[in-house]
Amino acid sequence: MSSRQLVLRGLTIGGEAPVRVESMLKIPLSLPEECLAQCISLHKAGCELVRVAFPSVDLRANLEWLNDRAPVPLMADIHFDGAIALAALESGIPSIRINPGNMGSSHLRSIVASAREKKAVLRIGANGGSLSSSQLDAAGGVRSDALASAVEEQLRILLAEGFEDIILSAKSTSVMETVRANTLLASKYPDFPMHIGITESGYGRDGLVKSAAGLSLLLAQGIGNTLRISLTEKPEEEVLAGYALLRALEMRSHGVTIVSCPTCGRRRIDVRSILEKLEPSFADLPDALTVAVMGCEVNGPREAMDADFGVAGSPGGAVIFKKGKILREVSLDELPGVFADFACSSGAEHPRNSCEHLKGE
Numbered sequence: 477m478s479s480r481q482l483v484l485r486g487l488t489i490g491g492e493a494p495v496r497v498e499s500m501l502k503i504p505l506s507l508p509e510e511c512l513a514q515c516i517s518l519h520k521a522g523c524e525l526v527r528v529a530f531p532s533v534d535l536r537a538n539l540e541w542l543n544d545r546a547p548v549p550l551m552a553d554i555h556f557d558g559a560i561a562l563a564a565l566e567s568g569i570p571s572i573r574i575n576p577g578n579m580g581s582s583h584l585r586s587i588v589a590s591a592r593e594k595k596a597v598l599r600i601g602a603n604g605g606s607l608s609s610s611q612l613d614a615a616g617g618v619r620s621d622a623l624a625s626a627v628e629e630q631l632r633i634l635l636a637e638g639f640e641d642i643i644l645s646a647k648s649t650s651v652m653e654t655v656r657a658n659t660l661l662a663s664k665y666p667d668f669p670m671h672i673g674i675t676e677s678g679y680g681r682d683g684l685v686k687s688a689a690g691l692s693l694l695l696a697q698g699i700g701n702t703l704r705i706s707l708t709e710k711p712e713e714e715v716l717a718g719y720a721l722l723r724a725l726e727m728r729s730h731g732v733t734i735v736s737c738p739t740c741g742r743r744r745i746d747v748r749s750i751l752e753k754l755e756p757s758f759a760d761l762p763d764a765l766t767v768a769v770m771g772c773e774v775n776g777p778r779e780a781m782d783a784d785f786g787v788a789g790s791p792g793g794a795v796i797f798k799k800g801k802i803l804r805e806v807s808l809d810e811l812p813g814v815f816a817d818f819a820c821s822s823g824a825e826h827p828r829n830s831c832e833h834l835k836g837e
Contacts, residue, residue, distance in 0.1 A: 479669045479701060482597050482641055485549040485570040487524055489597075489643065489701050490669030494728055496702040497718035498525035498671075499711040500553070505530060508538040512545055514711065519547040521715040522730050525702060527551045527573065533563040540567040551599065558583025565590040571597040573645075576633040588637045598634065601645025602626035603675055604653055620656035623648060627661055631668070643702070644668050647675040651690035662699045669701035679708035688721055695725055729764035735780050736769045743771030744789030745808065754787075757816045761785075768797075777802055787811065 481491030489496055499518055503510045505528060515526055530539055530552040543550050551571040552564035558579035564572050565587065572591075576584055591598055607622050615622035627646045634642055644665065646657040654674055662670060672694050677686040687705040694700050705717040722728035739747050751769050761767065768786030770776030773795050776788025781800025788795050793807040796814065806814050 478666075480640075480667050482643065482669060483595075484525065484551075484597055487549050489525075493701070495695065495700055495722060496524045497522060497715055497722070497728075497730075498527065498551075498702050498704050499523050499714045499718075500527040500704070501529070502711055505535045505538050505542070508541050511538075511542050515542070515546040515548060515550075518711055518715060521712040522719055523548055523711075523715045525549050525551060525571075527553050527704075529553045530560060530564050530572075531555070533560055536563045536567055539564060539569065543567060543569050558587060561587050562590060565594055565596055568594070569596070571599060571643075573599040573601070575602070576600060576630045584633065585637065588634065588639045591641070592639060595641075597641050597643060598639065599643040599645060599671060600627065600630040600634065601647065601671070602630070604648030604650060605675075619648070619650070620653045621660065623653065623657040624660040627657075628664070631665065640668075642668055643671050645671040645673075647673050649674065649676045651686060651693075654690050655693045658694055658699055659697065662697070670699060671702045671704070672700035673704040673706055675706055677706050683707045683709075684717055687717070691721060692725065695722075695727065731763060732758045732761045733764075733766045734758070734769070735766060735783055735786070737771050737776070737779070739771045742774065744773070744791070745771060745794060747771050747789075750787070750794075750808075750811070753812045754815050757812075760816075773802070787815065 479490040481493060482489045501511050501514055503514055505511060518526055526548050528550055539552065549570050551573055552569045554561045554564060554572055554574045556578045561572055561574050561579060579587060602623055604619060604623055607619065607626060611622045611626055612619065615625055623646050627644055631642065631644065644661055646661055648654045651674060658670065658672060672691055674687045674690040677683040691703055703718055705714045707714050719728060719730045723731060723733055736747055736751060747769055766783045768780035768783035770780055770786060770788040773788045773790040777797040777800045780786050786797050788797065790805055792805050794811050795802045795805045797803060
């Protein structure tokens with residue numbers, strides 16, 4: 477589904493732009509230098525938009541300082557207070573996340589006027605946990621419908637003010653509730669970009685699976701222009717997981733695709749431990765490259781013959797292969813160093829996306 481395209485400090489969202497990966501700072505704004513360090517780390521991981529909690533106008537100087545130095549566009553997260561939303565816009569922040577219904581009519585008009593003047597983007601939305609009993613009653617007790625209606629109500633408020641540079645968001649900790657609410661909104665308002673996520677999805681395996689299940693159902697329908705995989709983990713893990721999901725759906729090529737076998741009685745190497753040893757070299761590989769790590773030399777090169785580059789267990793240690801063709805055999809002790817060489821880990825001599833070792837044989 478193609479929406480209008482918005483621009484946040486050079487970052488395009490919606491229209492023909494790719495699905496953008498975002499995260500949120502997990503450090504309070506009262507520690508601006510630590511916030512900046514996390515912004516830089518997130519940017520290196522590929523994060524394209526960073527949300528930052530802005531709870532008080534007393535922190536405006538910190539927000540301005542961070543906005544001036546952050547290598548990635550920021551979105552200030554505002555709760556309930558229209559004065560704080562105005563302070564964020566006046567600080568030069570390119571986007572804010574608000575609930576228009578909580579801003580008060582006088583503040584809202586000022587917020588809209590400021591956003592229009594500064595060409596800022598407003599993200600509006602509702603979470604399943606914040607639905608009121610009246611909203612639920614109006615939707616006949618169907619939580620997904622109430623969630624979609626809550627976002628609609630906010631949208632109508634902004635449209636009545638003549639403001640349309642809006643991103644919509646409807647999130648719940650329930651996968652199916654989130655999917656239905658977003659599907660309803662996308663069908664009624666296809667012109668507005670949408671941010672998608674499963675809120676409070678958890679941590680570790682369960683959090684990843686829950687987010688992937690819900691977001692895949694939406695992305696496969698063409699719903700979603702920005703996404704966040706909300707995990708109780710470091711924010712960089714949210715970004716890496718977001719790109720992993722988009723690679724799996726063949727929607728983005730940022731990063732390396734890893735193919736590895738589940739192993740069986742034929743394996744000659746411990747695939748998991750080999751992956752852990754080789755993983756530091758993955759960051760030096762070009763985007764869109766497929767790397768395979770397979771347990772044996774019999775099935776490995778054949779089953780992973782589409783891989784650009786791979787290793788498989790062998791009697792002498794491991795074979796290195798490319799597109800199914802074995803190039804050489806090395807000992808397991810040699811393997812990390814040889815792989816790093818092929819992965820162009822020598823820095824400026826072999827910059828990312830121009831690895832000479834991986835061209836030809």
